[in-house]
Amino acid sequence: MPKKINLNQITKIEGHAKLHIKIDKGEIKKVNLKIYEGSRYFEGILKDKKFNDVNHIASRICGICSPVHGLTSVKATEKALGVQVSEQTELLREILNIGGTIQSHVLHLYFLTLPDYTGFPNAVQMAQKHPEKVKSALKIKQIGNDLVRVIGGRDIHPFTLTPGGFVRIPKPEQFKALLKSAKACLPETEKAAHLFCGLDYPDFKRETKHYALKAKKGCFFCPEDKITCTGGKQCIAVTDYEDYFKEFFKQGSTAEFAKANESSYMVGAWSRILNNYDQLSKEGKKLTSCILPRKFSPFMNNPAQAVEMWEGLKRVVDVLESTDFKPEKPVEIKTKAGTGIGANEAPRGIVFHKYKYDNKGYTKLVNITTPTTQNLQNLEDDIKHFLPTLLDKPKEEIQLEIEKLIRAYDPCISCAAHFLEIVWE
């Protein structure tokens, strides 16, 4: 039985984190998830910035989910400045977010997670033995990139987004090409849903709370300004989020953690499926049938992401088939003092941006709460409960199992990182 496990650099996740575990006579004495990501002081640098620069800076919070940070930023700005965007803008933004979600999910599932379950140290080596799986992943990755690039201007850090709408609307032939490739890729996402459903996940369960934005009726990817609690009941208004979710720092970590009502909770694909199940399409519901029975397993976040890729792409096909997008200029904006909260479902869960503007259109106060911040405490609590079931295994195996659990959360460490002095042991 090992006494100490130190994962000094957890790999195949976004950002820099380590885990220290101390075990004494079969008893777990310490589980400490440490974040040592360099802090970038985003809430500081976003202060006193002009309203039409803010979303471009905010996008740089995250390299893997930049579309949703941009989207949430413009939403917060529009709320603060009292701007109502067109229905077409809403639809394009929904597609952009789905594109970003597919990009993020496919990378996490096939490149960071799947090697663990197929027995390879990394995706490059896995590609040599399972070329068909990697090929399928590349096709899905391509459609994710296409969606973000066509609507947002490029694959990462989309720049066409602006408060009030988009600086340019793609041409009809671009939408046509997009529809064609989206349709062609649907079977690949269905394959993915089955593949990630059938993996041999560790047998672990722990009941926890799940939160997700309430999805509009019949539209899984259209969030309302309401938050649902475990089971899907609406419980909190987005405007009350700061009173409900409490952020805190931990000694020795540069990241924030969060709790709701003094307890840890989960957000992300799995929480969305559990809370917004009713708004999935008929086929989407069917694809969840193999994961729903394991409703207390955090590992189900993996297959949940795969289901979302299918559901999202299907929605894109439906929207593109039924919508005639027209050239349109962004709504003109008049600056005024005000505060706005934008909330969205990022690939890893709910993200909040709150901005306070002065009457000249400069930010006076910024607060950002990322999904990984919200998930970290739940992840640490899961590790505490998962470990005792592993102690009779060799050290390497324990490490791999723990890493599987960490990766199931798809943590995005640089998103979660603020600064607190690092204590090096």
Added chain:
Amino acid sequence: MGDKKPVLGIVSFTCDQGCQFTILFIEKLMDILKKFDVQYFHLLKEKNRKAKFDLCFVEGAITTKKEAEKLKEIRKKSKVLVALGACACHGGVPAMRNFIENKELEKYVYNQKLPKDALSAAGIGEYVKVDYYMYGCPIIKEEFMNFLNQFLKGKIMKEFEGPVCAECPRQGKQDCFLRQKKICLGPLTHGGCSAVCTKANFECMGCRGPRPKADYKAEIELFKSWGLSEKEVMQRLNMFKNIENT
């Protein structure tokens, strides 16, 4: 290089890792990585070793003494060192904090103290010799692939010389953003991006960093002559790089 595959590393400092993700988003990535011995790429690999690199890409800004020391170690171990993306090239978005008083920063980020060894955020060229600057926030996939292909042939690619305008279809035309009195940083900014933003109706924000020979003063005066405030102009200019002292 003989029969041995060149040893490759991709190392990350303070940034959002968007450039590493851009690399992971490359469709033909696996085909080209097969030709390298990838020793360090923590986003993709389980076992990472700071070996002796034939080619090492460094992403992210340097923000602490500790990071600077690590960077110097990496330089010693690398035959060819490439600055990957805006943060590594010239500080990028993390360097925006250089314009804010430390006390202000600490106040707004939850009253937390800055690290004891904190430095002004800067590009890696402030600390070590850089063999190639791959600009952009994020980098351009094609440039990365071209660089690797040329490297395999034993060559170091030449940097694109002109500004963004050199590839911009609006240059000299009525729809040039400058004629529309919009803050477009195209003339000041390193080109080589195929003018991706201006082609999609968005003015250049300067993510590829300032060209050393560009005439900032004239440009700033021009913007101000339109009635724009100094604050608004300078914030745009400083989004990706501190040009205040250039």
